Amino acid sequence: MNEQQRKEMNQINQANPADIKSDQEENLDRLKNIDSDELIGKYFQTTYEPPNLKKAKKRRREDVKIHYDYQVPEDMANIGKDKKFLIRTYGCQMNEHDTEVMAGLLTDMGYQSTDNAQEADIILLNTCAIRENAENKVFGEIGHLKTLKTENPDVILGVCGCMSQEESVVNRILKKHPFIDMIFGTHNIHRLPQLLKEAMFGKEMVVEVWSKEGDIIENLPKVRKGKIKGWVNIMYGCDKFCTYCIVPYTRGKERSRRPEDIIQEVRQLAAQGYKEVTLLGQNVNAYGKDLTDIEYGLGDLMDEISKIDIPRVRFTTSHPRDFDDRLIEVLAKGGNLLDHIHLPVQSGSSEVLRVMARRYTRERYLELVDKIRTAMPNATLTTDIIVGFPNETDEQFEETLSLVEEVGFESAYTFIYSPREGTPAARWEDNIPMEVKKERLQRLNKLINKQSAEAMKKYEGQTVKVLVEGESKKNPDVLAGYTERNKLVNFKAPTSAIGKIVEVKITNAKTWSLDGEMVEDAVEVK
Known part of the structure; x- marks a missing residue:
């Protein structure tokens, strides 16, 4: 911000509110010639800093504070009496779990849940940024909400989740969808009551997106889906920086919860009658690597949880690079630790894996599979695979097909490569024609379907x-x-x-x- 801009900002801050144009559309008209970063910082309530590749790669192992004393602010405790909320969730289990937390916060403020947008007083879109198609769905929904906002100007509309951590997404909402009331990111969900207060009683769009991940907030209220299966976050973020993936920017660096806090949460779920828990993390088996005072990993955590009286324990999603011998040893004990393992490979070509920055080879992956099969002969393996990555040759795709057959995956999430703005791969030429990508996906899915059907057939009569x-x-x-x-x-x-x-x-x-x-x-x- 230059000196002239600083003077303008001071004038705005010191002016009588009645003299300031507070209508969002008027502000936008007035600022057509100001660049988007200045617009965001100058005219909207925000602590927004766009994701930065260089900063993210250089991020340090800063101490993460843990807070156990969370409470909904007293002045917001009953703000939702006789009002309703609706949260629409896109994406992974982590987003689903974030929705449970936001539902808990809103419930503590007196709101009740509804599935009917027409009767909702608050509508939140909890978004996913991992694929372009997911973003398109969200913007389509935002378009539909404009009519609802016109009919009911008092409804509060919010966009949160991973898309909110992307600079281009926030800019697009500010410029094209000014009827949205608030935007917040993945790191500050616990501030929902404060943000909602600003949105309800302020006149500007509320934008608060932290690039710095923040601390770990324990004891947040949750409204879980049902009483059968429960999700338990054991860590946040990812440090892998695969060249195609936006997650390290939207979810931040790896931060592990303390094992005693996780174990206590699982014990509570067992006491409440839950039959299954799934331990969640963007890179779940990197758990504990950032805990500097103890040597403790996912295998150690699973070993302790295996002693809790809950019938089923799963975990997702793991990275082959962090799947160590200790984890295999513990899983092989069986009991309530299930031997269904989701192990994303992404490609069967070592060269493609190198360009993806996965930091393992085809051979290393197959060695890991062999270790798992030796320890757990009946283990079920599933995976994620991307086709049509930039410069992927026909021969490299054939390597993926042969790996799928060799491992015997019983199912897979398969995707056509989707460039994500801000990642290294997005700067490369996307030089595989779409018809080739679709043909490869079709061939891959045909093989996966065949293997799934064969695996299922073995269950007949059992x-x-x-x-x-x-x-x-x-x-x-x-x-x-x-x-x-x-x-x-x-x-x-x-x-x-x-x-x-x-x-x-x-x-x-x-x-x-x-x-x-x-x-x-x-x-x-x-």
């Missing part, structure tokens, strides 16, 4: 343990749940089975699900 989650989405007369190896099972049974682990005999195998019959007089299986 009796499996199913955690019953509820009614089938397609047929309310049928219940649905998942096996220990995460296979979807549909079967007829009384609704009293929901929330229990029951035995089901498989009668028919499909590509992605199983049909079965509950074993007669089956009681809950421990």
Whole structure:
């Protein structure tokens, strides 16, 4: 900011509020010739600093403070009485868990949840930035909300989550969607009550996006989905900086929670009757590497959690580079630690992996798979794969197909490469024609489908343990749940089975699900 701009800012700060144009559209008209960074900092309530690749790569291991005394501010404790909120969630399990926290905060402020946008007093879009298609969906929804805002000017509209951590996204909202009331990022969810207060009683759009990750806030309220499965964050952020991935910028550096806090949360879920917990992290098996006072990793944590009386424990998502022998040793003990392992490979070509900055080779990945199979012969492996990465040759794609066959993945999340602004790969020429990308994706999916169908076929005639989650989405007369190896099972049974682990005999195998019959007089299986 130069001296003239500083003088203008001082004049604005000192002026009588009645003399300042507070209408957002008037402000925007007035500032057409000011660059976006100056516009954000000068006319909107914000501590926003755009993600910076160089800064992110140079970030230091700063001490992360942990706070245990969180409370909703007293003046916001009943602000939502007789009002309702709606949160629409896009993306990964971490976003789903963030939504649970925001729902908890809003509930503590007196709000009630609703699925009807027409009756909501607050609507939040909890966004995902990992693929371009996810962003397009969000902006489409923002467009739809404009009509709602016109009909009901008092409704508070907010955009949060990973997209909010992107400079280009915030600028686009400021310029094209000024009816949005607030934007906040992934690091300051705990400040939702304060931000909501500013949005309700202020006249400007509230923008607060921290590039610095901030501290770990324990004891945040949560409204969990159901009482059967629970998600437990064990760490935040990622330090890997794969060349295609925006997550290190939107989620920040790796920060691990203290093991005693995690263990206490899992114990509470067990006491509340939950049957399954999933330990969450952007790079979950890097857990503990930033804990400087103890040598403690995911294997150690899983070993302690295995002693808690909860039937099923999973974790996601792991990175092959951090999947160590200690973790394999602990998982091989079995018990409530399940042997379904999601292990993203991204490509079967060592050269493509090198350019992706995955920091392992095809050979190293296969060695890891061999270690897992040796320790857990019946383990189910699933993965993530990107096709059409810049400069990927036909031969390199064939290497991916051969690796899929060699490992025997039973399912996979497959994607066409999507450039994300701010990542190194986004600066490279995206030189694979779309028709080639689609053809490769089709071939890959055909192979994955074949392997999934073959794996499912082996279950016919077997009796499996199913955690019953509820009614089938397609047929309310049928219940649905998942096996220990995460296979979807549909079967007829009384609704009293929901929330229990029951035995089901498989009668028919499909590509992605199983049909079965509950074993007669089956009681809950421990």
